[in-house]
Amino acid sequence: QVQLQESGPGLVQPSQTLSLTCTVSGHSFGTGQYYWNWARQSPGKGLEWVGAIRPDGGDYYSPSLKSRTSISWDASQNQFVLQLTSVTLDDTAKYYCARGAGAKGWYVGALDAWGQGTLVTVSS
Numbered sequence: 001q002v003q004l005q006e007s008g009p010g011l012v013q014p015s016q017t018l019s020l021t022c023t024v025s026g027h028s029f030g031t032g033q034y035y036w037n038w039a040r041q042s043p044g045k046g047l048e049w050v051g052a053i054r055p056d057g058g059d060y061y062s063p064s065l066k067s068r069t070s071i072s073w074d075a076s077q078n079q080f081v082l083q084l085t086s087v088t089l090d091d092t093a094k095y096y097c098a099r100g101a102g103a104k105g106w107y108v109g110a111l112d113a114w115g116q117g118t119l120v121t122v123s124s
Contacts, residue, residue, distance in 0.1 A: 022097030
């Protein structure tokens with residue numbers, strides 16, 4: 001059974017870079033086509049898709065966050081890392097990593113496995 005676990009600092013100062021890691025276990029890499037996603041949830045915006053990466057090539061980002069977002073895949077540790085630069089108070093949210101399959105694997109409604117989420121607070 002696939003499991004995803006988010007990790008990283010819970011506090012980030014404004015203008016700094018938010019960095020979170022998602023560690024994946026129980027997934028058979030090399031079979032099927034999957035997207036590995038980041039999403040976030042806050043009272044003001046609800047659930048918002050941030051971006052995704054495919055181990056076989058390609059990374060994709062929300063248009064509203066693309067200029068500040070990067071996602072990288074570390075095959076040696078079965079994990080992927082989110083970096084969000086120049087954060088503001090509006091970036092405070094609970095961040096989730098999730099798996100999606102097939103051509104729709106980057107759509108929030110198509111994600112079939114989620115981490116429990118980790119709260120990140122942007123504050124000075």
